[in-house]
Amino acid sequence: MRYLIGTGTWHASDDAVGLRVAEKVAELGLEQGFRAEAVASGIDLLSYLDASTEEMLIVDCARMGLEPGGWKFFELADVSSRKQLAGISTHEGDILKILQLARETGHTIPPIRFLGIEPQQTGPGPALSPALEARLSEYARAAADYFRRAERPS
Numbered sequence: 001m002r003y004l005i006g007t008g009t010w011h012a013s014d015d016a017v018g019l020r021v022a023e024k025v026a027e028l029g030l031e032q033g034f035r036a037e038a039v040a041s042g043i044d045l046l047s048y049l050d051a052s053t054e055e056m057l058i059v060d061c062a063r064m065g066l067e068p069g070g071w072k073f074f075e076l077a078d079v080s081s082r083k084q085l086a087g088i089s090t091h092e093g094d095i096l097k098i099l100q101l102a103r104e105t106g107h108t109i110p111p112i113r114f115l116g117i118e119p120q121q122t123g124p125g126p127a128l129s130p131a132l133e134a135r136l137s138e139y140a141r142a143a144a145d146y147f148r149r150a151e152r153p154s
Contacts, residue, residue, distance in 0.1 A: 003055075004056075021136065061122065
């Protein structure tokens with residue numbers, strides 16, 4: 001199975017963009033050859049890391065120095081965390097720490113890519129900023145197109 005995993009925090013404005021993209025993909029009927037899942041708890045990502053997972057695209061907000069709403073794909077090897085965490089916790093969301101835990105506990109790590117979306121704001125609030133809300137369908141289509149491109153022969 002191939003997964004689009006939208007991650008984030010529901011009530012932290014643009015930090016919810018990954019979750020909202022996963023919902024939008026399903027709403028637009030774009031799930032073809034993959035399954036879109038909104039995963040708000042990073043530790044829940046572990047349930048997708050097994051031998052049946054062929055590939056994963058993780059969609060999340062990411063500070064990359066782009067204009068708010070800008071986006072790009074990148075590889076797991078291209079990213080490092082800036083979060084200051086005490087360690088691995090089920091209450092702190094750091095996808096990189098969760099993937100480290102998965103490796104250390106023997107989970108199968110499939111090929112993973114990220115679709116990072118530059119936030120405008122990440123403070124408390126249930127709504128995306130206007131800059132990201134206006135482009136939500138664009139992000140959903142870009143994520144779905146990623147899987148269509150990945151189907152071409154190598």
